[in-house]
């Protein structure tokens with residue numbers, strides 16, 4: 075079977091004033107369907123940059139990203155936003171939930187953007203919140219939830235459109251140990267039960283070990299750990 079994702083000779087530089095700093099320098103990566111990958115590396119090496127590029131939240135300076143063997147067309151905004159919404163779930167260190175909406179409404183948002191019918195979006199969102207153990211918190215606003223509960227809502231939101239890939243950037247970085255482990259277990263369950271591939275940037279070594287395959291980002295490229 076083909077790869078889910080391939081990254082080919084990826085470059086990314088940023089301008090800092092007059093100076094160009096190159097963060098990714100000819101990076102390659104292959105990811106199989108349903109695979110789990112931990113991206114580790116020192117702070118500032120470019121882990122978030124890489125996840126943003128894969129998620130098409132930012133454009134590479136050079137290089138290609140292939141999804142299901144097709145090059146993602148970086149200049150086609152319609153195709154990009156479709157790809158971003160339908161194929162990828164994002165989980166960030168800080169969850170970016172909408173403060174004025176309830177848990178269930180937050181989970182519904184990506185589905186409503188895709189014009190899913192309201193009743194169906196609500197029932198899907200409720201089913202997911204039940205799965206992440208928040209059956210009794212459906213109508214709470216984020217401010218009334220603990221940090222771990224908020225992150226579980228964010229994870230539920232990331233999978234409502236049944237993506238094939240979750241990109242998680244330090245998903246447990248702002249959580250204490252036990253709560254962080256709950257979020258880890260939840261990501262693993264989604265991987266195992268739904269076959270969703272996981273790419274996780276983390277500096278948590280235990281988490282990285284549990285993920286399985288680890289690569290270290292260093293000098294702009296990935297090395298097996």
Ligand SMILES: Nc1ncnc2c1ncn2[C@@H]1O[C@H](COP(=O)(O)OP(=O)(O)O)[C@@H](O)[C@H]1O
Nearest residue numbers: 088089097115116117118119120121122123124
């Ligand atoms: N939009 C940007 N403009 C300029 N520099 C950036 C931008 N985004 C990231 N950087 C720089 O790129 C480097 C890598 O950042 P980042 O990908 O966040 O690293 P990591 O996630 O591994 O800690 C850092 O030096 C950061 O300052």
Ligand SMILES: [Mg+2]
Nearest residue numbers: 121122123243
């Ligand atoms: Mg980062």
